[in-house]
Amino acid sequence: MNKLLNQILRFGVVGIIATVLDYGLFLLLTELCRVHYLIANPVAFLVSVIVNYILSVKFVFDADKRRSTGAQFTFFTAMSAVGLGINELLLWLLSGLLPVPTSVSKLAATAVVMVYNFITRKLFLERKDGGN
Numbered sequence: 001m002n003k004l005l006n007q008i009l010r011f012g013v014v015g016i017i018a019t020v021l022d023y024g025l026f027l028l029l030t031e032l033c034r035v036h037y038l039i040a041n042p043v044a045f046l047v048s049v050i051v052n053y054i055l056s057v058k059f060v061f062d063a064d065k066r067r068s069t070g071a072q073f074t075f076f077t078a079m080s081a082v083g084l085g086i087n088e089l090l091l092w093l094l095s096g097l098l099p100v101p102t103s104v105s106k107l108a109a110t111a112v113v114m115v116y117n118f119i120t121r122k123l124f125l126e127r128k129d130g131g132n
Contacts, residue, residue, distance in 0.1 A: 007060060008118070014055040015114055022048035026106055037102045041091055042084055049080040052117075061125040072125060079120040083113040 022044045029040035053076045057069075087109045094105030 007122075010060045011056070011118055014052060014060055015117075017055065018048040018052040019110055019114070021051055022110065023106060027103065030102060037091060037095065037106075038088060041088060041106070045080075045084050045087060049077065049084075052080075053077075056121060057125065061121060075124050076121065079117070079124070082120075083116055086116060087113050 025044035025047055026037075026040050029035040029043060030037050033040075035043075053073060056076075057072065090109035090112060091102065091105050094100040094108060095102045100108075
């Protein structure tokens with residue numbers, strides 16, 4: 001149980017770094033550059049996914065060395081694409097259909113996708129043999 005708690009804490013730190021990067025770039029693109037929020041979101045999301053992958057494999061998950069880095073990154077990217085879809089849908093629902101500011105809906109969407117990310121990454125990236 002301590003290992004899982006420690007892992008969740010490390011995931012949280014990596015998540016905060018990726019979220020700050022994602023949200024900061026999103027605000028930069030939407031507020032300063034006036035890029036439409038549904039276009040700025042995938043750009044910011046992609047940059048944060050790359051950073052998140054590198055940090056997750058290095059500091060969070062006991063990566064399964066039997067899988068190639070390419071296979072791990074491909075899966076990580078595919079699962080992140082699903083996360084992006086969830087993120088875009090929530091942004092559109094909250095800011096496109098409801099009067100929620102994009103800065104707020106982006107935070108809400110990010111929180112939902114963070115839970116999804118932990119579950120999918122833990123299931124795929126970690127060794128299945130208990131770490132031996």
